[in-house]
Amino acid sequence: MTAPGRTAQASAPAVGVGRSSDRPTVPGSVTLGRSPRRRRRIETAYLYLLPAALLLGFVFLYPTLQSIWLAFQKNKGINDPGTFNGVDNFVKLWNDPLFWKITGQTFLWTIGVVGITTVLAYLLAIVLVQRFRGRAIFRTIVILPAATSLAFSAVVWGFAFQPENLVNHTLAGFGPAKGGIAWLANVPQAWVALIFVGVCVSVPLTGVMLAAAMRSVPRDLYEAASIDGASRVAQTVRITLPLTRTMLLITTLANFVVCFNSFPIIFVMTGGGPVNRTDILATWLYQKGFQLLDFGMASTLAVVVLCALLALSLAYVHLLIHRTKVG
Amino acid sequence: MAAAARPVRARSRRSPGDRPFGLSLLLWGGIVFFTILSAFPYLVMLSTALKSPQELAGPAHWIPDTIDLSGLQRTLADPSIWGYFRNSFTIAIGNTILVMVAGVPAAYVLARHEFRGRRLFLDLVLITQMFSPVVLLIPLFRLYKETGLLGSMEGVIIAGSAFTLPFSIWLLTGFFRSIPVEIEEAARIDGYGRLGILFRMILPLSVPGLVATAMYAFIIGWNEFIFAVTFLIASPENQPVSVGVFASIGKWDIDWQRLMFMALLGTVPVLALFATIQRQLDRGFATISSGR
Amino acid sequence: MASVTLSGIRKVFPNGFAAIRGLDLEIGDGEFIVLVGPSGCGKSTLLRLIAGLETVTDGAVLIGERDVTDLSPSERDIAMVFQSYALYPHMDVQENLAFGLRRRRTPREVIGERVGGIAGALGLGELMARRPGMLSGGQRQRVAIGRAMVRQPVVYLMDEPLSNLDAKLRVSMRAELARLHDRLGVTTVYVTHDQTEAMTLGDRVCVMLDGEIQQVDAPGRLYREPANAFVAGFIGSPAMNLAIAEVADGDLRLGDHRLPLTEAQRARVGARSQVIAGLRPADFALRAADVAADDGTSTAVRLPVEAEVVEHLGAEQLIVFPVDAPRYHAGPVAARTEDEETLLAEPARSRFTARLDVRREVRHGERVELFYDPARLYLFDAGDGRSLAREPAEAAG
Structure with a gap:
């Protein structure tokens, strides 16, 4: 016979004991919150993380700390022991009009590439989820740029964008735009070319990711919507878009970070020229560090870039973890 | 275009031609547009590689008048080419090994176990995604100089694999998670420890995921550029193809034919790999959007 | 073979959820005990604590005389059958069966012998080279049970092992499990949410709610003498009718109906102004003679009702009639079984079900008179739901 409700925790043996009424004595204390075994298991968990932690620590953690240390130094290259100069570098950077100009260019480049990429990738995703003859081949062709080294893409595009080359030749085929545009030597044109290439290399992966999100929208939602009389346009706006919103936010932010940090395309195609007018912070940093060998200033710039991205990264982490519970 | 945004079931009874003409037109317009953009x-590589130097010097056009394979001959005849490819391969394999060795155990505990610091680790891994290699070049350069890694492929592999690791861990975690926990519990009752379960249950059951992740790491390693161009600048004998191609455009007289052949040879193998792992990557992406 | 003793068990998960809130239970050697309760009641957690797949926050687990609280699952000498079977997908049936033994360094001949024996006993002979993916649900189930048996453990732990089978197979596997237990006589702890399974399989049934044991008893006793309103409502199908009744002049008022109390019941109700009244659907009849108490101490109570819904089940019929009294919900909202959440529910009214014979078929909307034996009326405290009948068996006969 049992008493319902709350069971006395350590005292009364009355509840739930069936055949024998005398409780066995419990050898040893069992009230420890964590048994030694449990603690051991947790420690081995850290052991499993160790290789990854070492690798990340060696490449990310230590160099980051060094960057911060260098940022407060006057340091001209690898053999310079460096001298502490406080916030001089930061002040100098703040007062450097070129810094502000290049920051502006960085945002121009980033927002240009990400904006156009997002729109085009969404359209690509819509195409990717359709059924048509040759879909498998199309999927493979379209994803190619994602597997291609940015260095190769940049070299090839840089070649094609030369004044007497294939881009102009192709444009000439369309009539009004007569050949002979020196794409990479003049400024507004150079940005058009760079952003175009930036978009070309980021659309495929973004499109594939968005398509994956679209495919995971339950099909019966569309069936329910068409029974409710929603047109295909309405279905896209009312169902596909809201349900792929998370992925859209993830890809947009990821692309933003990647573009902000982007290096090979500009480095290979224009090298930041003419006269820094196509530089972004990342290429300028490289130039300062490895062409002008100003390790101090370059590190200061690196710290500034990192801090700027950290603000963004917080938003990014929040989105990934708190909105979609990744990991 | 937007009107067609509903995924179509793989084997629906509707035939492909079953959509309104206007939508078909839009769809095929999109297909052509994206194909051209991607291809x-x-x-450009093909068109250039197959033209003779004389034809290249003339006005630009797409279809070569005559197919000229002398560029390929010159490419294959150049002994330094083989060095470039061998180095690319070494870096790619090194990247793969390091990423798997560090990534598999980490992804396994992250997928399966709750422990203090798990959240912190994941947050830190995510934050590394904010880093550009450029930002770390100077301190890494100094660090490598001190440790003697400068100019070696090992240095490039270490830096590159650290940048490959986060996404790989995340891919692997997804694959490990898709294995039912009960199978592990059954193995625990059968007397297997964490390591035994990892090697006898998890790894055999996630072979497709492991292969996909390894290929991903290989591709990233193969395409490595920024660390290679910085750390190997003074060690041409260790440079991979990507740097080789880049270095040759700095020269006075560029052999575009040879360069394009190099680029082709440097891309096609990884493209084949990439096409094979597409499905697994897709699955990985689908898990993000489903918010697991 | 061994008994299992749980004393002072508490389990709080890292997220703060207290799955088991202090619990003692002794399972006899060779006993088949069933843990049953609504989802989230802690029954699976309790099983996993016995298995060692989870570690207890407080308390001790003893298997036989051995304190296994800090031992790993494999050291506890138990075997478990999972709801999803958890067969190793990359191994064939033979390897699945042998896997646990190989780990234990059992000599090869012994493994072969045992695996062969089990395979023969369960009719797996022809499936030995197949992988789980090529087996039907029933076959997988057999392999899962075989994998547990081959280990020759002192305790079997089964976590809803039949819930993935279709209804027909479930009934036959249930009988097979019962036979298997009779033959092997190994202590078995069996988790299910299906009270029919619990009642048919268990030597004893342990009803749980919110991480606490509500009652542990033999199935018949659980049915006849529920310790509280939750158990009363959970055990039995269709479920016991429960509603809140007012006490008036020594009788109960349930909406328009007056339910007379026996002397004994009146004494138990005491000074309460409200009680929970319970009547089992099977205790109703269409004729007074069918419910007359055996000893003639009570006379059948007449209940005029309107049949709102009539379900003809062939050998019997269920009629549902409204009662103008508040429904009683056992347990927290989360624990309510789905059938309690009827469409168009009205909280101030209850719907009672009566299970009647088919000598006279009731029509939809018909007004009929039902009879029941007042001694069969269950009474529970309106506050904590405890049964007011310490010894209802006496009264009910």
């Missing part, structure tokens, strides 16, 4: 660099 453009390859068309």
